[in-house]
Amino acid sequence: MHRLLRLIRCPRSFSLTILTWVLAASLSSCGAIPRYEMTRSPLHKDSVLLTVFLDDKAETEVYRGIAGREVRKLLVDWDAHLFPLYEVRCEFLSKQSPQIKFASIIARIDTIFDELRMGSVDLSNVTRQWKIYIY
Amino acid sequence: MENIHLLTSKRLRPLLTFLLAVPVACSMAGCSLYFDHRYRGENFVLYSDHQPDFIARTGTEVEQIFSGYTRLFKTPGDEIGDTTIVLQGEPPDEAVVDLSYSPQLLGYYLPIFNLISVDTTAPWTREPETLRQILLHEVAHHFIITDYPEASDRCWLNEGLAGNLEMTLFDGENFEYPLINPPLLRIARRTISNLQYEFSLREFVDTSWTEFHQDGKKEIHYALAWSVINFLLIEHLDTSLPLGHRIKQLYHLSSERIGALEPEWRRHLDAFDLTKTLIELAYKGSPNLTSIWAIQQLGSNDGLDRPTVLTALESGFASPDNARRQSSYLSFLRTLGRSFRTSYPSVEESRLIQKGVSRVQEILEESAISDQFRETLMTEITHSVTDQWLWIPTLVDLLESTKSNLRAMAAHGLAQTHIKPTVLNPRFWRETSAKDRSGEVQEWKNWLNQHRPVFSSFTPAN
Numbered sequence: 170m171h172r173l174l175r176l177i178r179c180p181r182s183f184s185l186t187i188l189t190w191v192l193a194a195s196l197s198s199c200g201a202i203p204r205y206e207m208t209r210s211p212l213h214k215d216s217v218l219l220t221v222f223l224d225d226k227a228e229t230e231v232y233r234g235i236a237g238r239e240v241r242k243l244l245v246d247w248d249a250h251l252f253p254l255y256e257v258r259c260e261f262l263s264k265q266s267p268q269i270k271f272a273s274i275i276a277r278i279d280t281i282f283d284e285l286r287m288g289s290v291d292l293s294n295v296t297r298q299w300k301i302y303i304y
Numbered sequence: 305m306e307n308i309h310l311l312t313s314k315r316l317r318p319l320l321t322f323l324l325a326v327p328v329a330c331s332m333a334g335c336s337l338y339f340d341h342r343y344r345g346e347n348f349v350l351y352s353d354h355q356p357d358f359i360a361r362t363g364t365e366v367e368q369i370f371s372g373y374t375r376l377f378k379t380p381g382d383e384i385g386d387t388t389i390v391l392q393g394e395p396p397d398e399a400v401v402d403l404s405y406s407p408q409l410l411g412y413y414l415p416i417f418n419l420i421s422v423d424t425t426a427p428w429t430r431e432p433e434t435l436r437q438i439l440l441h442e443v444a445h446h447f448i449i450t451d452y453p454e455a456s457d458r459c460w461l462n463e464g465l466a467g468n469l470e471m472t473l474f475d476g477e478n479f480e481y482p483l484i485n486p487p488l489l490r491i492a493r494r495t496i497s498n499l500q501y502e503f504s505l506r507e508f509v510d511t512s513w514t515e516f517h518q519d520g521k522k523e524i525h526y527a528l529a530w531s532v533i534n535f536l537l538i539e540h541l542d543t544s545l546p547l548g549h550r551i552k553q554l555y556h557l558s559s560e561r562i563g564a565l566e567p568e569w570r571r572h573l574d575a576f577d578l579t580k581t582l583i584e585l586a587y588k589g590s591p592n593l594t595s596i597w598a599i600q601q602l603g604s605n606d607g608l609d610r611p612t613v614l615t616a617l618e619s620g621f622a623s624p625d626n627a628r629r630q631s632s633y634l635s636f637l638r639t640l641g642r643s644f645r646t647s648y649p650s651v652e653e654s655r656l657i658q659k660g661v662s663r664v665q666e667i668l669e670e671s672a673i674s675d676q677f678r679e680t681l682m683t684e685i686t687h688s689v690t691d692q693w694l695w696i697p698t699l700v701d702l703l704e705s706t707k708s709n710l711r712a713m714a715a716h717g718l719a720q721t722h723i724k725p726t727v728l729n730p731r732f733w734r735e736t737s738a739k740d741r742s743g744e745v746q747e748w749k750n751w752l753n754q755h756r757p758v759f760s761s762f763t764p765a766n
Contacts, residue, residue, distance in 0.1 A: 213719055213728045229400060255729035283731075303402045 202234045203227065209243070216256035217243060222264050226275050229301060232261055236278040240297075256281050277302040335388060340395075345370065347384045352391035354424065361432075362391065366439055372472065372479040373447045376548045383450055387418050387443075393425035401427050411438045413445040415456060420446065441470035452555045459516040460509050461554065464529030468537065473593040480593045481547055482585065483534055486605050489578060491527035496573055505532065506563025532562070535569045579609040583616045591625040599628065603635025606642065610649070613639055614656040621663055630677055633667065634684055636660050641688035657694075665698045668710075679709055686717035696721065700748045703741070708734040711741075724751050 206222045219239050236259040247254050257280045262272035281298045335342070339351040343363030347370050350363045366389060374384060403426075410429060411422040420442045424430050429438070444466040448455045455462040468483045495501050508528060516525050533554065541550040582605075585598035599620065602613050617639065620632025640657060643649050649657060667673050668681060682702075685695050695717060702714035712730035719728050727733070727744055 211725065212722075213725045215732075216728045252727050252732070253729070255727075255732075299399045301400045303400065303404050 202231060202238070205235060207239065212256070212258065215252040215254055216258065217254070219243075219257060219259040221259060221261045222272060223261055223275070225263060227261075229276075229303065232259075232276045232278055232301060233299070235259070235261075236280065236299075240280050254282055274304055276304060335390065339390070348387040348389050350389045350391065352393075352424070353395050354391060354393065354430070355395060358430070359391075362435065362439075365436060366443065368474055368476065369440055369443050369472075371477065372474055373443060373469075376479070376481075377447045377451045377551070378548055379447060379450055385418050385450070387420060387446055389420045389422070389439075389442075391422050391424045393423065393429075396427065396430075403427070411442045413442045413449075415445075415449045418446070437470050440472050441466045444469040451552075454555070458509070459513050460511060460525070460529040460532065463516070463526055464531075464533035465551065465554070467526060467530035468533050473597055475593060478593065482594045482597060483537060484578075484581065484585075484601075485530050485534075486578060486601060488527040488530040489576065490607060491524060492531035493573055493576070495524050495528060496570060503528075504563070505566035505569065506559065508532075509559045509562050531573055532569060535565075535572050536562070539572050540565060540568070578605070578607070579612050582608070583612070587616065587620060587623070587628070591628050596627055596631050599631040599635050603638035610639065610643060611652050611656060614653060614660065618656065618660050618663070621660075630680075633664060633681060637664065637681065637684040637688065640691050640694070643691075661694055668698060668702065675707055675709070678707075679713065682710060682713040682717065686713055686720060692717060692721045696723075697752060700745075700752050703733070703745045703748060704738075718748065724748070 203223060208220045210218050210220070212218045219236070221235055221239070236257075239259065240257050243257060244254060259278045259280070260274055261276040261278075263275045264272045279300045279302075281300075283296055283298060335349070335351045340353045341351070341356050341359045343350040343359045343366075345363055345367045348366060350359060350366060352359050352362075370384070373379070374381075405426050407423040407426060407429065409423065411420065413420050420439075422429070422435070422438055422442065424435065428434060445462060448462055448465055455465075467485055467488055469481070471482055471485050473480045473482065496503070508525075509532075511525070516522070516529075518525075536554055536557070537547070537550050541553055543550075545553075579602075582598045582601050586595050586602060589595070599617070602608065602617060614636070617632045617636040620628055621636075623629045623632065640660070643653065643657070664681060664685075668678055685692070685699075699714040699717045702710050703718075705711050705714070712733040715726060715728070715733045716730065718724075719726050724747070726748070733741065
């Protein structure tokens with residue numbers, strides 16, 4: 170590391186900052202989940218609609234990553250006194266074109282929890298089925 | 305769905321043959337190297353990367369298609385050859401449904417290489433009925449050109465005949481040829497009734513491959529070709545002869561003779577009553593594959609005479625034949641779903657709808673009717689998003705059914721209406737005790753009681 174810092178010939182603190190940025194940037198590009206806005210609304214007593222706004226169409230893995238993250242958060246937040254969470258519908262809307270007044274749907278992921286679980290949720294033991302629709 | 309005719313066009317043949325021969329020959333020779341799975345039939349080899357069970361199912365159907373067409377065309381065994389059929393497309397990830405891809409060309413047949421290629425990338429092209437229709441069309445090209453090689457130079461005849469034969473119905477060795485292609489009939493009638501569309505049948509039957517497949521006109525040409533061949537087969541030629549005979553007679557009709565039939569063909573097309581034809585096929589004579597197909601068509605086509613269709617389907621509720629009776633109920637539900645989507649029903653239709661709905665409600669609550677059929681009806685009802693309000697009282701009643709699947713399906717149907725939050729999980733409706741479910745059921749009953757006056761004002765009878 171010391172040799173590497175000498176090689177790029179700049180003060181150590183500054184070099185460390187640069188290296189950290191480079192490392193963070195390269196790591197973040199691996200998962201590459203873009204920034205997004207999201208709304209959450211109940212569909213039924215045991216199902217929720219998540220609406221995610223993206224700038225543009227993305228790879229299937231990106232949709233899957235966002236839905237996975239949001240579903241995990243939802244499971245943690247879910248009120249155990251309600252009916253067990255059964256379905257999360259995650260709709261991805263594109264807000265790219267300024268000419269289009271309404272955002273158009275670009276993908277949808279339906280997550281179904283097959284278990285009829287009551288009480289607290291053990292995240293490590295939740296089985297789910299995914300279905301991804303690309304429009 | 306086309307036959308690549310350029311390859312047989314006389315002037316371009318040597319050059320194109322050379323240009324295509326090398327890559328195609330290489331790929332054919334190595335199909336088994338490129339594709340994960342293959343199915344060997346008597347007269348064909350099917351290659352694909354899709355799942356082995358999908359290949360086996362499709363291979364069995366292709367086997368039956370070859371067998372049926374061999375009997376229809378009376379093709380000698382040694383002339384059928386060995387067709388290579390490729391089902392293109394990556395094996396689907398079961399969890400991903402890509403609706404963004406739509407193929408420009410569903411399938412094609414290269415006579416010179418005896419090769420059929422079908423694009424099965426889009427999920428809907430792998431649906432059994434769609435794939436069967438594409439294969440019936442492409443394999444028909446193979447038999448037409450084997451039977452009558454000059455068909456390569458008569459595009460309208462080749463495509464028109466394949467458009468008629470793609471409607472073939474079969475079950476094992478039993479083959480029936482209704483020849484009616486409702487979507488193509490609609491396009492042909494619309495085109496011919498458009499006074500601004502300049503058309504001469506005499507010129508059409510001499511259209512070259514390039515003109516026939518011209519951008520923007522291809523769909524119209526396919527439809528017109530279907531309608532001319534259909535007119536010749538069912539109206540002009542002697543229908544007492546077997547279909548195979550009439551097909552062979554088609555080959556010998558000159559362009560001049562066909563051109564001279566234009567006024568007669570136009571009158572036939574203009575007067576073609578699809579509603580009446582389908583009802584006759586559906587309910588006259590002994591039940592067969594065509595009668596069930598015709599009943600299904602009554603429930604799935606726009607542009608039919610709705611009161612006549614509803615009356616016919618309701619008479620089918622009393623059919624002594626089980627398949628006819630059950631198909632009539634399902635088509636009634638489909639017609640209902642579409643009726644509310646396209647336009648508000650007339651007074652007469654409302655009366656027929658109310659009568660039919662009452663009968664379906666009775667069936668759903670009748671324990672003597674098989675669970676399987678009641679579940680099929682429920683699936684149809686819950687899939688329809690346009691007329692669900694008609695079913696709300698029935699669905700609320702069924703929440704207390706002794707049949708667990710019906711309870712779950714009723715809850716699903718009610719959830720689709722989005723009129724009140726409910727519990728979606730089918731396991732809740734199937735597996736929990738009546739006591740656990742009672743709170744939810746009571747909420748629905750209360751909702752129904754509160755809204756009954758408003759709700760009843762919307763029923764079609766009023």
